[in-house]
Amino acid sequence: MNDFNREMLIVARESRRLTQTELASEASFSQAEISKFETGLKIPTEEQVRRLAACLLYPASFFYLSESIRDFGSGCVYHRKRKTAPEASLKFLLALVNIKRIQVKQLLKAVDSVAEYRFEQLDIDEHENSAVKVAQALRAIWKLPPGPVQDVIRAIENAGGIVVPYDFGTDKIDALSQWLPGMPPLFLVNKRIPADRLRFTLSHEIGHIVMHRYPTEDMEREADEFAAEFLMPERDIKSQLYDVSLVKLASLKPYWRVSMNALLKRAGDLGTITPRNRTYLWMQMGKRGYRTHEPIDIAPEKPSLLKELLDIHRQNFGLGSRELADMMHATEDDVIREYLGSEPPRKLRVIRW
Numbered sequence: 001m002n003d004f005n006r007e008m009l010i011v012a013r014e015s016r017r018l019t020q021t022e023l024a025s026e027a028s029f030s031q032a033e034i035s036k037f038e039t040g041l042k043i044p045t046e047e048q049v050r051r052l053a054a055c056l057l058y059p060a061s062f063f064y065l066s067e068s069i070r071d072f073g074s075g076c077v078y079h080r081k082r083k084t085a086p087e088a089s090l091k092f093l094l095a096l097v098n099i100k101r102i103q104v105k106q107l108l109k110a111v112d113s114v115a116e117y118r119f120e121q122l123d124i125d126e127h128e129n130s131a132v133k134v135a136q137a138l139r140a141i142w143k144l145p146p147g148p149v150q151d152v153i154r155a156i157e158n159a160g161g162i163v164v165p166y167d168f169g170t171d172k173i174d175a176l177s178q179w180l181p182g183m184p185p186l187f188l189v190n191k192r193i194p195a196d197r198l199r200f201t202l203s204h205e206i207g208h209i210v211m212h213r214y215p216t217e218d219m220e221r222e223a224d225e226f227a228a229e230f231l232m233p234e235r236d237i238k239s240q241l242y243d244v245s246l247v248k249l250a251s252l253k254p255y256w257r258v259s260m261n262a263l264l265k266r267a268g269d270l271g272t273i274t275p276r277n278r279t280y281l282w283m284q285m286g287k288r289g290y291r292t293h294e295p296i297d298i299a300p301e302k303p304s305l306l307k308e309l310l311d312i313h314r315q316n317f318g319l320g321s322r323e324l325a326d327m328m329h330a331t332e333d334d335v336i337r338e339y340l341g342s343e344p345p346r347k348l349r350v351i352r353w
Contacts, residue, residue, distance in 0.1 A: 014095035027055040078208035085172040103328040131222040135229035153301040163303035177205040195298040196259040203227035241267040
C-alpha cells in the first residue's frame with residue numbers, strides 16, 4: 001500500500017463541505033490533529049484513517065492514492081464564474097473536479113481507444129496572438145462544417161473530452177475544466193444553467209484548455225473571444241447581424257443556438273451595429289427581463305461518453321456497482337447516485353479520447 005496522502009484528506013473533506021473543525025467534531029479528533037494530518041506534520045494510523053474514511057464517506061484506499069490536488073492557477077484548472085461567486089462553493093467544486101478526474105482515471109486504465117479528433121495545445125502567440133485564429137484552427141482540426149456548432153458536447157466527446165453535469169448549488173459558477181498530461185480534458189458543468197449559456201461556457205472552457213498553459217491577465221477575454229468565433233464564425237454570421245432588432249435576435253437564436261445577448265455582443269464586436277443601438281437594445285432586453293430569462297429555449301445537449309465508459313466495464317467486464325466502487329475508490333452509494341442511477345447499460349459506441 002502507498003503512504004498516506006494528506007492531499008486526499010483535504011480534497012475529501014472539502015468535497016463534503018466540511019471545515020477542519022467540523023470534521024474533527026464528527027470524527028472525534030481535535031482540530032489541531034486534523035490540521036497536522038493535512039499539513040503532513042502527523043501521519044494518522046490505519047485505525048485513524050478508517051475513522052476519517054467512515055466520516056467522509058470514502059473508502060480507506062482513497063487516502064493512500066498517489067494523486068495530487070490541482071488548484072486554480074496551476075495551468076490546468078480553469079473556471080467560469082460570476083464575480084460574486086461564493087468562495088466556499090469554489091472550494092467544493094475544485095475538490096469535486098479533482099475527485100471526478102481521479103475516478104475517471106481509474107476507469108480509463110482498462111480501456112484502449114483512439115480519438116477521431118483530438119484536443120491540442122494551440123499557443124496563442126503562435127496564432128498571431130489572436131484567440132480568433134486559435135478558434136479557427138481548432139474548428140479545422142475537428143473538421144467542423146461552416147455555420148453553427150450543432151452540438152458542442154458531441155464535438156468535445158468526439159475529440160475525447162469528458163463532460164460531467166452536476167448541480168453546483170449556485171448559479172454563480174458555470175463550469176470548471178481540467179486537463180492533465182495523460183488524461184482527456186474533463187469539463188464539470190452546472191446543471192442549473194440554460195442550454196445556450198452552457199454552450200458558450202463550454203466553448204469558453206475549450207478556449208482555456210487549448211490556449212492557456214499558464215494564467216495570464218487577458219485569459220478570460222481571450223477565452224470569450226475564442227468562444228464567440230468558435231460558435232459564431234465571423235465569415236458565416238456577419239452578414240446576418242445587420243439591421244439588428246430584438247425580433248431578429250430572437251429569430252437567429254435557435255439557428256445559432258446561442259443567447260440573444262451573445263448575438264448582440266457579437267454584432268457589436270463585428271461592427272454591424274452602432275454602440276448607441278447596442279446600448280438601446282441591451283436596455284430593452286433588461287426591461288423585458290431577457291437578461292435572466294430569454295424567450296425561445298434551446299434544446300439541451302446531453303453527454304454520453306462517461307456513461308458509455310461505465311457501460312464498457314459493466315457489459316464487457318461484468319462489473320457491478322460494488323466492483324466499480326472498488327475500482328474508483330468510491331463508495332457504492334456514490335457510484336450509484338452520481339454515475340449509474342437506475343439506468344440499465346446502453347448500447348455502446350467506441351470510446352474516444
